[in-house]
Structures are given as structure tokens and as C-alpha cells.
Amino acid sequence: MEESEIIEKAKQGDQQAMSILVNRYSKRVYNLALRILRNREEAEDILQETFLTVVAKLHMFDGRSSFFTWVYRIATNSALMLLRKKKIRRANFKSNDFDPEQVELNNLVDWSQDPTIDVSNKETRDKINEAIETLKDKYKAVFILRDIEGLSTREASEVLNITEENVKIRLLRARQFLRKELSDYFEERLVGTNG
Amino acid sequence: MAKKNQDQLKLISEHLCDDLDADACKELIDVLKTSKDCRVYFDTVKKTVVLCRENDCPEDLPEDINQRLFETLGLEKYKNAH
Numbered sequence: 525m526e527e528s529e530i531i532e533k534a535k536q537g538d539q540q541a542m543s544i545l546v547n548r549y550s551k552r553v554y555n556l557a558l559r560i561l562r563n564r565e566e567a568e569d570i571l572q573e574t575f576l577t578v579v580a581k582l583h584m585f586d587g588r589s590s591f592f593t594w595v596y597r598i599a600t601n602s603a604l605m606l607l608r609k610k611k612i613r614r615a616n617f618k619s620n621d622f623d624p625e626q627v628e629l630n631n632l633v634d635w636s637q638d639p640t641i642d643v644s645n646k647e648t649r650d651k652i653n654e655a656i657e658t659l660k661d662k663y664k665a666v667f668i669l670r671d672i673e674g675l676s677t678r679e680a681s682e683v684l685n686i687t688e689e690n691v692k693i694r695l696l697r698a699r700q701f702l703r704k705e706l707s708d709y710f711e712e713r714l715v716g717t718n719g
Numbered sequence: 720m721a722k723k724n725q726d727q728l729k730l731i732s733e734h735l736c737d738d739l740d741a742d743a744c745k746e747l748i749d750v751l752k753t754s755k756d757c758r759v760y761f762d763t764v765k766k767t768v769v770l771c772r773e774n775d776c777p778e779d780l781p782e783d784i785n786q787r788l789f790e791t792l793g794l795e796k797y798k799n800a801h
Binding site: 542636 | 785
């Protein structure tokens with residue numbers, strides 16, 4: 525059965541059709557929430573909240589965006605709202621002080637070919653997680669949707685309700701910040717190894 | 720200089736998204752050929768994204784969480800509908 529037919533049936537109160545939609549997207553919504561919040565209990569809260577909203581507001585879904593991006597928009601908004609409420613170490617967010625205009629393309633160290641850098645190393649994994657954790661929410665959302673989840677620029681713009689140009693700008697900022705964080709760490713390691 | 724840097728960085732970022740048209744792509748290739756720092760920047764951004772992706776481990780939805788979801792929605796009867 526086509527997804528549009530399932531959605532129509534669910535709109536008319538068909539519980540089986542609604543369950544098919546839940547089963548189709550629950551894992552992705554859970555993982556999206558987990559990526560944004562990094563907490564399983566909170567990810568479960570967002571999962572429940574998202575599908576309660578889907579059930580309550582499905583009649584408002586008009587098919588202008590895909591059903592998937594509509595569900596993702598609900599989930600992303602809920603997760604970002606919870607993230608704001610938590611106000612975790614707000615003042616310490618390094619990316620608040622990061623000025624992308626100050627990125628200098630001078631004497632950069634190339635650590636990209638270092639064969640010892642890989643995610644099987646716990647310290648490297650911790651560093652990557654810490655860098656993503658310290659991204660500003662608006663950059664983090666774009667980075668997760670585009671670079672981790674693999675959504676297109678257009679899909680990410682629909683999910684976040686921002687222009688495609690804004691998606692590109694935020695993604696650029698996120699990548700610049702993450703590259704800087706990892707560069708500081710890996711360059712230090714390279715110096716330590718070589719000298 | 721800062722503006723030129725930003726334009727080059729934007730070009731590099733968009734290339735990683737495959738959002739470049741043919742002309743912009745050619746421009747990027749020229750930049751990467753002539754500027755060692757741009758090449759390093761490109762490679763390290765690319766590696767950053769690759770590392771973040773490799774570090775990401777999607778989880779299966781735990782059965783107890785799935786059960787509670789369907790209970791919350793009042794859809795337990797159709798939990799196995801696909």
C-alpha cells in the first residue's frame with residue numbers, strides 16, 4: 525500500500541494504519557532524539573511526545589512536505605525545546621565564542637591522513653562527542669540532520685522551517701567549529717608524537 | 720582577505736554537500752590546486768565529517784520502549800502492524 529493511502533486511512537481513524545506509520549518511523553525518531561539529547565530517557569520522552577502529536581494533528585498534515593519531514597519537524601522541535609529547557613552549561617558553550625569570520629587559512633596542519641586517528645579509540649570518540657555537544661543548538665540540529673542523518677539540504681530546510689541558504693550557512697558554521705575543535709586536539713597529538 | 724576566506728570555505732562546505740553547480744565545482748578545483756591551505760582545510764573538514772559519521776551508532780528501538788510507546792498511544796493491539 526502507498527504511504528499516502530496509509531496516511532489517509534490513519535486520518536480517518538484507522539488504528540492499524542496509524543500503527544504502520546508509527547512502526548515505520550519510530551526507530552528513526554528515537555535515534556534522532558538520542559543524537560540531539562544524548563540521553564535515552566529523554567529520547568523516549570521525545571519519541572512519545574512526537575507520536576502523540578502525530579496522532580493528534582495528523583488531520584492537519586496537508587502533504588505539502590513529505591510525511592517523513594513533517595514527523596521529523598515535530599521530533600526536532602520537541603528535542604530542541606527540551607534541550608533549551610535543560611540549559612546545560614549554557615555559559616560554557618564554546619561555540620558561543622566561536623567567530624567563523626576569524627578562520628584563517630594559514631599554515632594549517634594536515635592531520636587528515638594520520639592513520640592512528642580512528643573512532644575505535646575511546647579518547648577520540650569522547651573528543652568527537654564533546655565537540656558535537658558544545659555546538660550551538662541551531663548548528664547542532666543542521667549538522668545532525670545533514671551530515672549524520674544524511675538528509676538533503678531541502679529536507680533539512682523543511683524540517684527546520686528555514687531557507688536552504690540558511691541550512692548551508694549553519695552547516696558551514698557547524699563544520700568550521702567541529703573542524704577547529706578536532707584540529708586543536710589532533711594537532712596537539714601529532715606534536716606530542718613527533719616531538 | 721577574511722571575505723575571500725569565507726567565500727572559499729563556503730565553496731568547500733557546499734562541495735561536501737554536493738550542492739555545487741558545474742561552474743562552482745570548477746572554481747573549487749582551481750582553488751584546491753593552487754592553495755595548499757585550502758586543500759588541507761578541505762581534507763580536514765572532510766575527515767571531521769567522516770569521523771563524526773563513523774562515531775555515530777544508530778540503535779535499535781528497545782522492545783520495552785516500543786511497548787510503552789504503543790501503550791501511550793493506545794495502539795497495543797496493532798503493535799506488530801507493518
